[in-house]
Amino acid sequence: MVDTQLTPLSRNRNYTILWTSQLFSELAGEITQIGFPLLIMLSAGSPLEMGVVSSVLGFAHMVAIVPAGVMADRWDRKKVMLVCQAARTAAVASLAVVLALGVHPFPLLLVVALVEGFLGSVFDPAEHAALPQVVPEEQLSRAVATNTARPFIATLAGPAVAGMLFTVHPMMPFAAEAVVLGISLVSLVFLRLPRRVEAPRPSVGVDLLGGFRWVLGQRVIRTTLLWMMFSNLVFSALLVVVLALSGEDEVAPGEIGFMMTFLGAGGLLGGLAAARLHAKFPAPVLLLGFSWTAAAMVALMAVVPAGLPLGILLGAAAFLLPVANTTVMTYQMMITPDELRGRLSGVAGFCSGGAGALGPVLGGALTTALGGVTGVLVCAGVLALVALATTVSPTMRRFPTA
Incomplete structure (x- = not known):
């Protein structure tokens, strides 16, 4: 039986922060997925270069995801998420600045893809593991259900936003991604997770x-x-x-x-x-x-x-x-x-x-x-x-x- 005195998820401050920060993180990832190929096509890059960037993203994800789970269990989950979003913001912002100067360096694109793939994967287990810390067990299924809708929101919005902004200037999708990641970073500053018992x-x-x-x-x-x-x-x-x-x-x-x-x-x-x-x-x-x-x-x-x-x-x-x-x-x-x-x-x-x-x-x-x-x-x-x-x-x- 669900306790009727439980605070609704919509008024659960920490759950809302966690959900919002992950939504912006996933939205940033969707912008990347369309922004990188468009940038390579603009600079007359080859299909091979598109494949290399996609492979770097996928490789970084696969290398990071299992060790990331260990990090989420050993270290402070809030700090892990903050470090990830800060580094991702810096990497994407640096790419936007270079593009604003009219330079399209493929090596920098590879570095940003590596950072995005690796740290995006490190962020996810920390966020997933933090969910039961901010949501009572009686509301966990509802919270999980709400979370499953979140990637589809990012999928609907991200590619369209990236495509429209790219027509304005090639740096615009990455500038927007940096802003999105910055919002995720700032929101996490206000997240409060229960203190975990430290053990050897x-x-x-x-x-x-x-x-x-x-x-x-x-x-x-x-x-x-x-x-x-x-x-x-x-x-x-x-x-x-x-x-x-x-x-x-x-x-x-x-x-x-x-x-x-x-x-x-x-x-x-x-x-x-x-x-x-x-x-x-x-x-x-x-x-x-x-x-x-x-x-x-x-x-x-x-x-x-x-x-x-x-x-x-x-x-x-x-x-x-x-x-x-x-x-x-x-x-x-x-x-x-x-x-x-x-x-x-x-x-x-x-x-x-x-x-x-x-x-x-x-x-x-x-x-x-x-x-x-x-x-x-x-x-x-x-x-x-x-x-x-x-x-x-x-x-x-x-x-x-x-």
Whole structure:
């Protein structure tokens, strides 16, 4: 039973600060994702240079994410977040200043990409681990549900803002990103986290291995990590396949952009509804429902016309994603001791991030070898196998309802 005397999340000062700072952090990341390619194209850079920058971002993320979980558990989480945002702000601001002078140095772009990828990854586990410190257990599922809507807000706003500002001047997206990160930094100054009990800590290596052992030793968490990995792998591959299919059918660029907007809108609406659905339905119903519905939606994508109908199906599939994520993440946070939450976030981020990085490569290979329609059907088939495995798994069928 939820205590009616609890302060609503909207009036929880520390939760609001944490949520807002992470929103601005994610918005900055989305600006980077579109700003870097546009800058390289403007300076007559090659596709290879675009690939190198994207690889540096991805490499820095993967290198940082697991050690970042250890940092979030060993060090003061507020200080970790402050240092990350201060360094990111300085790096992006330096790029904006150089661009304002009319210089487009590719080496500096690589350095900024390295800083952004690395410190953005260090910031995330500290923020995730701090969430249960500022939200009572009775409100944790609602807070997680609200958080799942946040990346879709950034996805809807970031690329559009970056594109419009770039037409004014190439330095403008990066100046705006520096301002956004500065706002995140200033807001974190006012964050108050409960004091954590200091205890003797083993070496960093022992902490790192201990975190892996604990996370992978939890049967439910281990099973959900596999479920998340395969789901992310297929969805990240599917996006490339869908874009290629739209190109095969000669869909106009504007319609493709609007089609992808449905994806962000569906995820945002799902995030807004996640808390209510999480409270109304048992966890296994939500997880099984997402798995089978996603497989069905993707199968339909092979037979509907490319363009807006495809976008509507993408939005429908994205709607249930935050609901499923809320169910999984709430349980993970509730059973994980505070001193291990950072490492949980790091391991989960490594698994889902690795799948997300590999998916586009597989999607491109699928489309090249088999074509867009067959590629969609392969994605649907793999999702059906994931749904079947979810159905027959005793762990998923009896997933605890938090």
